[in-house]
Amino acid sequence: MNFARKVQILLWKEVKSELRAKEMISAMLVFSLLVVAVFGFALPSDRELVKQVFPGILWVTLTFAGILGLNRSFVSEKQNDCIYGLMLCPMDRAAIYCAKTIMNLLLMLIVELITIPLFFVMFNLTAPPNLSLFLLVLAVGTFGFMSVGTFLSALAANTRSSEVLLPILMIPMIVPILISAVQADKIILAGGGFLELKIFFNLLIVFAVVFTVVPLLLFDYLLEV
Amino acid sequence: MKQIQGKKGQVGALAWLTFAAITIALFLVFIYAPLEATMREVQKIFYFHVASAWLGMLAFFVVFVCSILYLIKRETKWDIYAYTSAEIGVIFTSIVLVTGPIWARPIWNTWWTWDIRLTTTLIMWFLYLAYGRIRASLGEEGKRAVYGAVFGIIAFIDVPIVFFSIRVWQDYQKTGLHPIVINSQGTGLAPDMKPAFFFSLFAFTILYAYLMQRSVKIETMKAEIKAIKDNVLG
Amino acid sequence: MDRMFALFIAYTFIWALIFWYTLRLGKRQNQVAEELEALKKSLKGRM
Numbered sequence: 001m002n003f004a005r006k007v008q009i010l011l012w013k014e015v016k017s018e019l020r021a022k023e024m025i026s027a028m029l030v031f032s033l034l035v036v037a038v039f040g041f042a043l044p045s046d047r048e049l050v051k052q053v054f055p056g057i058l059w060v061t062l063t064f065a066g067i068l069g070l071n072r073s074f075v076s077e078k079q080n081d082c083i084y085g086l087m088l089c090p091m092d093r094a095a096i097y098c099a100k101t102i103m104n105l106l107l108m109l110i111v112e113l114i115t116i117p118l119f120f121v122m123f124n125l126t127a128p129p130n131l132s133l134f135l136l137v138l139a140v141g142t143f144g145f146m147s148v149g150t151f152l153s154a155l156a157a158n159t160r161s162s163e164v165l166l167p168i169l170m171i172p173m174i175v176p177i178l179i180s181a182v183q184a185d186k187i188i189l190a191g192g193g194f195l196e197l198k199i200f201f202n203l204l205i206v207f208a209v210v211f212t213v214v215p216l217l218l219f220d221y222l223l224e225v
Numbered sequence: 226m227k228q229i230q231g232k233k234g235q236v237g238a239l240a241w242l243t244f245a246a247i248t249i250a251l252f253l254v255f256i257y258a259p260l261e262a263t264m265r266e267v268q269k270i271f272y273f274h275v276a277s278a279w280l281g282m283l284a285f286f287v288v289f290v291c292s293i294l295y296l297i298k299r300e301t302k303w304d305i306y307a308y309t310s311a312e313i314g315v316i317f318t319s320i321v322l323v324t325g326p327i328w329a330r331p332i333w334n335t336w337w338t339w340d341i342r343l344t345t346t347l348i349m350w351f352l353y354l355a356y357g358r359i360r361a362s363l364g365e366e367g368k369r370a371v372y373g374a375v376f377g378i379i380a381f382i383d384v385p386i387v388f389f390s391i392r393v394w395q396d397y398q399k400t401g402l403h404p405i406v407i408n409s410q411g412t413g414l415a416p417d418m419k420p421a422f423f424f425s426l427f428a429f430t431i432l433y434a435y436l437m438q439r440s441v442k443i444e445t446m447k448a449e450i451k452a453i454k455d456n457v458l459g
Numbered sequence: 460m461d462r463m464f465a466l467f468i469a470y471t472f473i474w475a476l477i478f479w480y481t482l483r484l485g486k487r488q489n490q491v492a493e494e495l496e497a498l499k500k501s502l503k504g505r506m
Binding site for chain 2: 473
């Protein structure tokens with residue numbers, strides 16, 4: 001059985017178990033919607049001011065929603081020692097990592113698809129002129145976020161205070177994504193084109209690549225018995 | 226000032242060396258180096274501030290290397306080196322983060338600025354703390370060393386990326402209050418300041434070696450105790 | 460903030476921290492050494 005097929009099977013298992021209980025997605029969605037509402041109250045109604053802080057607010061929201069989802073990603077495996085069942089499967093541990101990352105990424109994208117338009121509506125902002133660029137930055141940023149996040153979630157899940165530990169581990173690590181994505185979004189909302197944000201985009205790509213490769217190399221160590 | 230061990234000569238020698246180096250550094254900083262033109266006395270914070278920053282980076286690098294070595298060789302001593310270095314690193318990075326604003330306030334009229342070096346140092350500090358938290362939440366189980374090592378590696382890889390992303394951001398905004406000490410034209414220091422600067426770096430490196438040596442000794446003794454207890458009870 | 464004062468505070472902080480850490484190491488070392496000695500003695504006593 002080749003690697004891709006193994007990942008596919010594991011991924012299907014993830015999807016099925018999530019479809020059953022809808023734990024992660026419901027928590028992430030509700031949280032994000034709440035945050036949209038809270039920012040609606042908290043921020044001034046001056047559209048120009050909001051426009052300036054909007055990328056920051058957006059990515060902070062995504063960060064915390066993502067952490068919420070990631071917390072559950074591996075903790076659910078600890079119940080009934082499911083993780084050992086997974087490890088007994090005759091496959092590369094890396095396949096587990098890939099499947100989980102893809103799953104978390106899918107969930108995050110669904111949450112983003114729902115909450116981001118709501119953000120725009122809530123703050124009376126017009127859609128960004130360069131929509132495809134905006135979506136591209138979103139996709140790459142989210143991918144980098146989820147790949148390092150899944151890895152750190154596996155690490156934190158095996159510790160005592162896992163739910164508190166994950167944000168402590170993750171937030172310093174994803175600072176490059178936050179900086180690059182927020183700046184890129186600022187440029188996009190101001191009507192800029194690809195050339196202007198190229199350097200931030202490169203950073204996002206570099207981050208995504210490095211923090212997919214390194215976790216793949218180190219993941220086996222996390223699942224040692 | 227520093228305790229000199231009554232035990233074998235080795236520890237004693239390094240302790241004396243550290244004491245001497247720091248004393249000389251202090252002399253160079255306060256007496257030999259001239260008063261800087263605009264900032265005058267406050268500028269003297271700079272020597273130990275930069276030396277501490279250098280020490281923080283060195284300590285973090287040692288954590289990185291020892292983490293890799295631990296994962297490959299699985300000898301406890303690499304784990305001990307890694308976390309003692311991390312502990313020393315947190316202390317000196319804290320020194321940087323506190324002395325920086327103390328220096329900045331009279332000069333730039335602000336306690337903090339999101340300049341590249343300060344911000345990267347801050348993130349590095351958080352990463353060190355995260356490393357400590359991982360070890361704290363794993364207790365005596367065997368995973369503590371492995372997980373610590375894994376994070377030690379991935380965190381260190383993050384630091385240059387953080388540095389570059391902030392630099393790109395700063396270049397884009399074209400701000401930057403932090404003086405650049407070493408650039409392509411060499412140091413921007415007056416010649417009389419150079420001895421104090423370079424010697425401070427040297428003195429702090431010796432200080433690092435001394436603190437590492439003592440800490441590692443303590444941790445090794447603790448490991449010995451544990452081994453004896455396991456032997457007797459196990 | 461007067462500049463001499465700032466300098467004083469900064470260096471005091473550095474020294475306080477390094478001093479505190481060194482003393483803490485010293486205390487730890489004494490504690491651990493004592494424990495080790497006590498253990499070794501009790502082992503000898505048993506044998």
